[in-house]
Amino acid sequence: MPIKEPLALFQKWFEEAQYSDGIHLATSMTLATASKAGRPSSRIVGVKGFDKSGFKIATNKNSRKAKDMDENPFASLMFYWESMNRMVRIDGPVEKLDTKATSDIWKGFPRAAQLTHSASKQDDILPDKSTLVQKKAELTQQYADSTPIPPNPEWCAYNLIPDWWEFYQVVTDLPDRIIFRKPEAGETPDGKALHQGDEGWILERVYP
Template identity: 45%
Template sequence: MPNIKNSVKDASYSVDIGEMRIKYKDKSDTFTEDHLESKQPFGQFKAWFEIACNTPGILEPNAMFLATATKSGIPSVRPVLLKGYGSEGFKFYTNYDSRKAGELDENPNAALTFYWEALKRTVRIEGTAERTSSTDSDCYFNSRPYPSQIGSMASKQSSVIAGRETLMVKEKELLEQFPEGSVKRPPNWGGYIVIPKSVEFWQGQSDRLHDRIRFRRRKPGEKPDNILVHEGDDGWVYERLSP
């Protein structure tokens, strides 16, 4: 009888999932330049985001992946929640002692990605991040539920701890020390805003000829030909990318 334990241990874990695929959109539902709701990325994002907010099955339309890198270029990525957006950029909040914050402080280049599977749509944002003001951070922190405020104080984000019990003990101490309504924003907690240089809107097609329209800041002296590079609004141009 073969030694199953050893066989499993020695088995290859190279698994072929090349046939795993789902149907995206078809040629009757493409995303072309005449479908743009705005000639600048913030208006177009607003249009797509509002659709995502009203689409059943998308429970957190504001969930996005934040990519950062060290000053030597080692990348990391994690999900965070969008908490505000507009012509100034895209905003989120975190612990300033976390890995993401440390990387942003030494290398402000950042990227954000939204993926709304039910819509077969993605938005990719590339730009630079900077901290928001203390006033902005205070305003958002004060709007958070009490348990979330306590959680922000209890966690030394990204640090190594012995176990979950460590957090529970700290949380209990803070709940006793700070009753509801008395919690102030910790100085090591606050917001970042990602100021975009480019924003790409992607819509998946089943034939893999995906639709990709990218907005980017106009280069100095650049004159759009409205064939490959199209004139946008507020200093933006847009162009179609090959899939």
């Protein structure tokens, strides 16, 4: 494999997915979390950015995913680009981002999305959808002059720091699976089953 560093390979696949006619939202991913008691939950969310420091996730402080990540700071991401027959799984610890980083993510949201997030009291009981519609209409009127919409006070963001990656690709009836991970104590790549990657990663091919 010519690319021996997982973020570089992900960037390549992600860019190809963005330009693929068969993929509507390359940024969509499954975020899986678990409570302190170990009860899992998953949902589709949009990645809010990624770089060497990790993958950015934005949500409401009252959401189940936020509560899970506060109680049990580990999560798993999965990108699935069906028309390309590719999947990427990413596991690692999560950390809460500071106010500035969270605000920067908020500023990158479309204005309509900011209004929706400001109107919503995520995970609270909503007796009638008209209540939400009315609240958004009021906010739309309030900020009709293009005044910047401040972040919802309940808004927050997290960063997942990858420590394990899987790249899965179907090219024939025998899929390829490549794992990137950090070496365990005393583990030395042999160039056969276990290969030395770049930036401290090791990689291995596993059976599909």
